[in-house]
Amino acid sequence: MELGPILSTLRRHKIPALLLILEIALTCAIVCNAVFLISQRLERNKMVSGVAEHELVQLQVANIGKPANAKARAQEDLALLRQVPGVTAAALVNQVPFTNSSSNTSIKLDPTQKLPTLNATMYMGESLIGTYGARLVAGRDFNADEYMDFDAMRSDPDLQNKVGSVIITQAMAERLWPGESALGKNIYLGETSVRVIGVMQALIRPSLFMGDDAAQWTMVFPLRMSTASASRYVLRTAPEQRDRVLEGAAKVLRKADPHRIILKKETLDDIRSDFFRNDRAMAGILVGVIVALLAVTALGIVGLASFWVAQRRRTIGVRRALGATRRNILNYFQTENFLLATIGIALGMVLAYGINLFLMLHYELPRLPAVYFPVGAIVLWLIGQAAVLGPALRAAAVPPVVATRSV
Amino acid sequence: MFGYYLDLALRSLRRNKALTALMVVAIALGIGASMTTLTVLHVLSGDPLPDKSGKLFYPQLDPQDMDGYKPQDDPPAQVSWIDGMALLHAKRARYQALMTGGAVPIQPAQSSIDPFFEDARYTSADFFPMFEVPFLYGQGWNAADDEAGARVAVLTRELNDKLFGGKDSTGQTLRMDDVAFRIVGVLDAWRPTPHFYDLNTGSYSSDEGVFVPLTTATDLKFARNGSTDCWGKGSGDNMKIATCTWLQFWVQLDTPADAAAYSEFLLNYSREQKTLGRFQRPANVRLPDLMGWLDYNKVVPSDVHLQAWLAFGFLLVCLVNTVGLMLAKFLRRSGELGVRRALGASRRSLFAQLLVEAGAVGLVGGIGGLLLALLGLWLVRRQPSDYAALAHLDLPMLLATFVSAVVASLLAGLLPAWRACLIPPALQLKSN
Helix, strand or coil, X not given: CCCHHHHHHHHHCHHHHHHHHHHHHHHHHHHHHHHHHHHHHHHHHCCCXXXXXXXXXXXXXXXXXXXXXXXXXXXXXXXXXXXXXXXXXXXXXCCCCCCCCXXXXXXXXXXXXXXXXXXXXXXECCCHHHHHCCCEEEECCCCHHHCEEHHHHHHCHHHHCCCCEEEEEHHHXXXXXXXXXXXXXXXXXXXXXXXXXXXXXXXXXXXXXXXHHHCCCEEEEXXXXXXXXXXEEEEECCHHHHHHHHHHHHHHHHHHCCCEEEEEXXXXXXXXXXXXXXXXXXXXXXXXXXXXXXXXXXXXXXXXXXXXXXXXXXXXXXXXXXXXXXXXXXXXXXXHHHHHHHHHXXXXXXXXXXXXXXXXXXXXXXXXXXXHHHXXXXXXXXXXXHHHXXXXXXXXXXXXXXXXXXX | CHHHHHHHHHHHHHHCHHHHHHHHHHHHHHHHHHHHHHHXXXXXXXXXXXXXXXXXXXCECCCCCCCCCCCCXXXXXXECHHHHHHHHHHCCCCEEEEEEEEEEEEECCCCCCCCEEEEEEEECCCHHHHCCCCEEEECCCCHHHHHHCCCEEEECHHHHHHHHCCCCCCCCEEEECCEEEEEEEEECCCCCCCCCXXXXXXXXXXXXXXXXXXXXXHHCCCEEECCCEECCCCCCCCXXXXXXXXXXXXXXXXXXXXXXXXXXXXXXXXXXXXXXCCCCCCXXXXXXXXXXXXXXXXCXXXXXXXXXHHHHHHHHHHHHHHHHHHHHHHHHCHHHHXXXXXXXXCHHHHHHHHHHHHHXXXXXXXXXXXXXXXXXXXXXXXXXXXXXXXXXCCHHHHHHHHHHHHHHHHHHHHHHXXXXXXXXXXXXXXXX
């Protein structure tokens, strides 16, 4: 196909051509970034928790008044919960993944260090790792005799120094001692030192307030909770038994002590889905915007191309009379659209990059991966060709005899 | 003339139904999307207390030790018990209130309602006059109740409806966490947006159902909600001596001079505490006003900003599209316009006629945009975020929808109308 005649025609219709180019460029730039944002949200949605998600349920309880012998109450509750049919493990814990409420502290590698190395979250509760199903990749879980009572430790600062061991995640270990084994090394919480005795593959923080990069900076301490210091019972069971276990457990807890309120009973799957619902909603909005944008652009191309064809009916007729085939006419409009789309896409890429820079600056987004550029180009080329097809076919249908009529 | 132009415009719009419909749809989509996101942004970044937000201030000071000290750091976002109480008792402002969020188990007297947990605010007496909280029955408590740790409570209208069927409950007893409280007041409907006085418990969360004196709540060790930031020895059982910041402190300062004096007072207080050895860092105080505090905390979610940008981009594409379509439409009528020119119409009147046509498209697009914005806001309200329920169109936004639709379409019409007017009359007649 000769580009010469197309270019010279376009030169005489600068404004409509420029508008079409501009529209395609803007659409290309916005769509590339919107698709990227969607992929970011969906990626976040898939964040690894490190726990046996489909097997866990949580019951959060609240006492009315001050609990008497909270320590005995907790042990009794746990013993009763373990007897609920279907329950394979139970723990009373201070925090649960994806619940947004967390307890965190700063970590140093050396007590004289001025600024902390990082901020990590603290999980506590007897047999927490086993119940959660977190996987150890090095070292060992806590021995039964390593556990201390959290309540006693809280009221007696001297006891804090006796909590000698901690289990941390691989991500945290790698951050603290890149390329080295963490086992046997010490970290400092204020002045207190604890020794790393185990490394977990993963265990996500309950709240991502520190940003997604810090999601796995997690520690587990050998501390036994009471109903005065913790309110969340975590039970492990087979996925299909979760609802039954929740009902059974709630009944047991209510019966053991009617003077309390069961605030929540939910599966970890539901908790997780809740945690990421804003991300999913945003992804949904973005999909809507992309569809609407592409539709508006396509309709715009149809409208302009129709106008163009109507304006050039006579020229088309002359060309047909001079021997141009229907296919020649069709190709003419297709090539013209391809040419305009290409210029628009090229401009759009530059614009997309600019928008991405803006988003990186203001919304802490990563750089747009290069793969979005060719994909965006192909999509817009296809849409352009699809949109121009109707008007182009109408142009091709113009009979040669039009050349002899005045319009 | 306007009537005539309008008549011409409507005729012309009817002639090219598909093209007209495309333009209207493009403008409606663009306006609908941008008005939806702008309304959300408008609601979320609004002033919770327009009458007096300029007089409310949030004092900040830095009581931490030298661990991790960086000179450029901002002071903590909350105050410790010792400093909060000292500032409260200093009474250097017109009003001052020290507070935190919490949750209490409520044990209704009627056996028909199970005990339940209710979000609560533990605060000092000035909270009510300072924030101009409206009362349905009774009133707040006073400073003497604060000092005595009195067991008094104020309920919101919703909680009063739930517990007492909306009747005046002042003087009645309410059991919370096994303790009897005397109800002294019931609030009328009140929901400041954003939830400015405590951003830790959610910037747009629905409000607490019950208010009790801070002293009473701490004495009874009621459960707290919110964030606690500790240093040094940190927290223990007794939050009154803990080296932690966990309370919000607000003051009302009526004039700029008062605010300056209060700043000076904070600075002196910090220096004094440093001499006493309690504070270790160089005095670092701030006194943002209400809107400044919201701004500093970036309460409007970044997703909402992002959506607004996105909608504007979309509107831009729709407008470029409309410019193209209008150009097509106007140029197609060169014949008709040439005749009008030849009959003596000036370029100016041609231009006016075409702009009226563009404006008409914009008006219809505006109506479509309004419907789409209403639909969009309905969709936003169905979203899971805590601000969702607040997304409603108000009168200024309604007007803005129409004005922006008409302005946008007039802007889009400028270039095509100008192009169309350039056609020389004689040439058009000849070519026909």
